[in-house]
Amino acid sequence: MERLAYAGSGSGADAPTVRPSESGWMWQRDGLAIVHAPSSVLIDLNRACTSFDAVAGLDRLSMGLGAVRFLVYGDQSLLYASRVADGGSGAVPVHADLTGHRTLRLVVARADGEGMVDMADWAASRINCR
Incomplete structure (x- = not known):
């Protein structure tokens, strides 16, 4: 996710792009896409894509506090829902079929x-397209 272009940045529409007008705040650090819950990031795929994969969990900035759930939607359909991730649980693998x-x-x-320290990571995120 951290390498995706933003819609309207002149990058063209032949690759996945983040739609900033419908997305929340996202910070990038060390190959991580970091968000503060609640968060929603909308990506236009702009081509035939087959899957989304990531490793998701609380960021170390959360200091072991907070609890979140990770959800992945294709169009308006729920494709993936994680268990609750908190300071005591490790990162969870995420896979969603985007066909x-x-x-x-x-x-x-x-x-x-609560949400005061709910900083979350979509690490090693990858959109697989044809």
Whole structure:
């Protein structure tokens, strides 16, 4: 995700692009796409893509606090929902089949109602396209 172009940046529309007008804040560090829950990032696939893969978990900036769930949508359909990830759980592998979908939405939802330190990572994220 950290290498994706943003729609309207003049990058063309033949590769996946983040739609900033419909996406929340995303910070990039050391190959990680870091978001603060609640978060939603919308990506136009712009081509035939087959899958999304990542390793998702709480960022070390959360200091072991907080709890989130990771959700992946293709168009408007839920493709993946993680268990609750908190400071005591490790990162979770994420895989979603994108066949036939035009958009990908990555959501991080608060699972504990607090959210002050719910910093989450979509690490090693990859959109596989033809």
